[in-house]
Amino acid sequence: MLDAWKETVLDSAGMYVGFGGLLIGIAFGFLVYRTNFCTMGAISDILSFGDYRRFRAWLLAIATAIAGAALVSWLGVADLSASIYLTPQFNWAGNIVGGLMFGFGMVFAGGCTSRNLVRAGAGDLRSLMVMVVVGLFGYMTIGGIIGPLRVKLFGPVTVDLGTHGMETQSMAEMLSTATGMTMALAGQIVLAVLLVGLLGYIFMNKAFRSSPVHIISGIGIGLCVVAGWFLTGLAFDEWADNPTLTSLTYVRPAGDTLDYLTRFTAYGAPSFAVVTTAGALLGGFIASVMAGKFAVSTFADGKDTVRNLFGAAMMGVGGVVALGCTVGQGVTGVSTLAAGSVIALVSIILGGIIGMKYLEWRLMQDV
Secondary structure: OHHHHHHHHHHOHHHHHHHHHHHHHHHHHHHHHHHOOOHHHHHHHHHHHOOOHHHHHHHHHHHHHHHHHHHHHHOOOOOHHHOHHHOOEEOHHHHHHHHHHHHHHHHHOOOOHHHHHHHHHOOEHHHHHHHHHHHHHHHHHHOOOOHHHHHHHHOOOOEEHHHHOOOOOEHHHHHHHHHOOOHHHHHHHHHHHHHHHHHHHHHOOHHHHOOHHHHHHHHHHHHHHHHHHHHHHHHOOOOOOOOOOOOOOOOHHHHHHHHHHHOHHHOOOOOHHHHHHHHHHHHHHHHHHHOOOOOOEOOOOHHHHHHHHHHHHHHHHHHHHOOOOOOHHHHHHHHOOEHHHHHHHHHHHHHHHHHHHHHHHHHHHHO
């Protein structure tokens, strides 16, 4: 049956990726808005109130995505080693520095890229401008004016795992290489340890277990990522001009969307990145209208403008250097069991903590 599905999707890949990706993006945006899923908010809840429920929802999204990605791979729908996250080029320094920059920046911008995208859909012009700046700085870092500096700084310290006999940066392959056990066994061990550890930590908390909205939030966001892997896996054709196997992420796609809007006539069907970005925006709009909370708002003053745009620039640069954001690396990337994604995730959290402590210090200085 899966072979028949794949053949059908490949016959009209642009249409299926376009409409399927749009629906996935809408579901994601709707869930983020209605459940208040926010990674920066999760860190803030811990530091300000000692409330770990939104953080556990984030971890539940990761656990769901890990299990789902493993199923997608096991079914043969997608070979995740073809994704950007599992490349043998292990950019550990970029994962750390970029993650710290992104985490620090999201505090100044009032939330990560996905949260700002959904808020923009709900009428927040400040968040819309944040996403425009994220996209611009992301593209500047990929191949624009910041690109050469990125290559110069992180190129020399990037480790080519191929020279060590490894084809990917998967934690399973690292374990297999280090111990000599088979890849299959190593993969099962890594998967079991992560899922048992994550789910045990998540559900040991009574407050989380008794909060349906947080449980739905985590599972729902994780399933959106799994749906992305499933769809692009069915549409993946290694012989195509630009084969893409991916799922939800929102830093480079912000730039891709701007590029598509400005050069529409030069492109064919929009990419998965573009339609999921548009979908998240639309999902936020639909959810806010249904809740009766859609309202146009903007920056409070000049300081608010500078603070948000600085944070957006940091997220744009950091997200590209780290190869993803709180969703792109923190959920999608980690679901592939890529070592670099785990490093980026930890760095984003640390960057967020540093950013919040710094803003708290600044506020104390102004008193």
